[in-house]
Amino acid sequence: MTNDRKTAGFPKPEFSAPDFPAPDLSVCIAGVRLKNPVIAASGTFGYGREYRGFLDVSALGGICTKGLTLRPRPGNRGTRLHETPSGLLNSIGLENPGIPAFLEKELPALRELGPVVIANLSGSTPEEYAEGARLLDASPIDMIELNISCPNVKAGGMAFGLDSEAAASVVGQVRRAAGSKPLVVKLSPNAPDLAAVARSCAAAGADALSLVNTFKAMAIDIHKRKPVFDMVSAGLSGPAIRPIALRMVWELGEILDLPLIGMGGIAVPGDALEFLLAGAVAVQVGSATFAHPPTMMETIRGIEDYMREKGFSTLGELSIRQKNKQKNRP
Numbered sequence: 001m002t003n004d005r006k007t008a009g010f011p012k013p014e015f016s017a018p019d020f021p022a023p024d025l026s027v028c029i030a031g032v033r034l035k036n037p038v039i040a041a042s043g044t045f046g047y048g049r050e051y052r053g054f055l056d057v058s059a060l061g062g063i064c065t066k067g068l069t070l071r072p073r074p075g076n077r078g079t080r081l082h083e084t085p086s087g088l089l090n091s092i093g094l095e096n097p098g099i100p101a102f103l104e105k106e107l108p109a110l111r112e113l114g115p116v117v118i119a120n121l122s123g124s125t126p127e128e129y130a131e132g133a134r135l136l137d138a139s140p141i142d143m144i145e146l147n148i149s150c151p152n153v154k155a156g157g158m159a160f161g162l163d164s165e166a167a168a169s170v171v172g173q174v175r176r177a178a179g180s181k182p183l184v185v186k187l188s189p190n191a192p193d194l195a196a197v198a199r200s201c202a203a204a205g206a207d208a209l210s211l212v213n214t215f216k217a218m219a220i221d222i223h224k225r226k227p228v229f230d231m232v233s234a235g236l237s238g239p240a241i242r243p244i245a246l247r248m249v250w251e252l253g254e255i256l257d258l259p260l261i262g263m264g265g266i267a268v269p270g271d272a273l274e275f276l277l278a279g280a281v282a283v284q285v286g287s288a289t290f291a292h293p294p295t296m297m298e299t300i301r302g303i304e305d306y307m308r309e310k311g312f313s314t315l316g317e318l319s320i321r322q323k324n325k326q327k328n329r330p
C-alpha cells in the first residue's frame with residue numbers, strides 16, 4: 001500500500017503544546033469504558049498477541065477480533081491480499097477457528113492484554129449469527145461487533161448489511177440472543193441507502209454503529225488475463241477510502257443519536273482526528289497497521305497532543321458536528 005504522505009503533499013501533522021494538564025482520552029461506549037478511543041480493526045490485528053513484539057498492545061483502547069463464525073472457516077482460496085495505490089484489496093473469506101475454539105484457545109490470552117475486547121461476529125444465516133451470539137453472551141468478552149458487511153463470502157456477510165429489512169432481522173435476533181452484551185453493528189459502505197440500514201439497526205437494538213467495512217472492488221492481472229481474486233471482487237481498505245468513510249460518518253451523525261465508531265484509511269493522527277471532529281466517539285485502525293505497526297500508538301499520542309494544543313480536556317469536546325447542532329438550535 002503506497003501511503004507516503006510527504007510525497008502525496010500531506011505532511012505528517014505535528015502537535016506539541018505540553019503546557020496544559022493531561023487531557024482525558026477515555027470514552028464510554030454503551031456502558032463500556034475504553035482508556036482511549038483507538039481500537040484495532042477486525043481482521044487486521046489477529047487476536048492481539050501476534051503484535052506483542054511490535055507495539056505496546058496494552059496501551060490500545062480496544063481490540064476487535066478477526067470475524068468469528070459459529071463453525072471454523074478455512075477462508076478463501078487463491079490470492080487474498082493485493083496492494084493498490086493508497087489502498088489494499090482483501091479477500092480473506094473470514095478464516096477463523098470458530099467461536100468455541102476462540103473462546104477456549106484465544107480469549108484467555110486476549111483478555112490478559114488489557115484493552116477492551118470486542119468480538120467481531122459473522123455468519124451465513126440469522127440463526128447462525130444468533131447461535132454465535134449466545135456463546136459470546138456467556139463469555140467474558142466486553143462487546144459484540146456484529147459484522148453485516150463482509151464483502152468476501154458467498155452466503156450471508158454483506159448481504160445482511162445492504163438491505164434495511166435483512167439488517168433489522170439479524171440485528172434483532174442477535175440482540176435477543178446476546179442480551180447482556182453491548183452491541184455494535186458494523187455497516188457496509190456498499191449499501192445503496194446507508195441511512196435506511198443504519199436507522200433500522202438502531203430500531204432493532206444496536207447500541208452503537210461502526211463504519212465502514214471495505215468497499216467492493218476488484219483488480220485484473222493483465223498478464224494472466226484474469227481477475228486477481230478467485231471470487232472476482234474483493235474489499236478495498238486503506239487511505240483511498242478515507243474521505244468517503246468520513247463523509248458517511250458525518251452524514252449518519254446528522255440523523256442518528258447512536259455512538260458512531262469511525263474507520264477507513266486512518267494512517268496518521270490527523271486522520272483519526274477528522275473522524276473524531278466529525279462526531280465519531282472512537283476510531284478503528286486497520287490496514288495502516290500492516291504498513292506501519294506503531295500507527296495506533298502514534299495516533300493515541302497525536303490525539304493527546306492535539307487536545308493539549310487546543311486546550312481540550314475531554315474527547316467529547318472535539319466534535320464540530322455537535323457544536324453545529326447546538327449552534328443551529330433555536
Ligand SMILES: Cc1cc2nc3c(=O)[nH]c(=O)nc-3n(C[C@H](O)[C@H](O)[C@H](O)COP(=O)(O)O)c2cc1C
Pocket residue numbers: 041042043044066067068088090092094120147150186212213214236237238239241263264265266284285286287288
Ligand atoms: C485483511 C483484512 C481483513 C479484514 N477482516 C475483517 C473481518 O473479519 N471482519 C470485519 O468486520 N472487518 C474486516 N476487515 C475490515 C476492517 O476491519 C476495516 O473495516 C476496513 O479495513 C477499513 O479500515 P482500514 O482502511 O483502516 O483498513 C478486514 C480488513 C482487512 C484489510
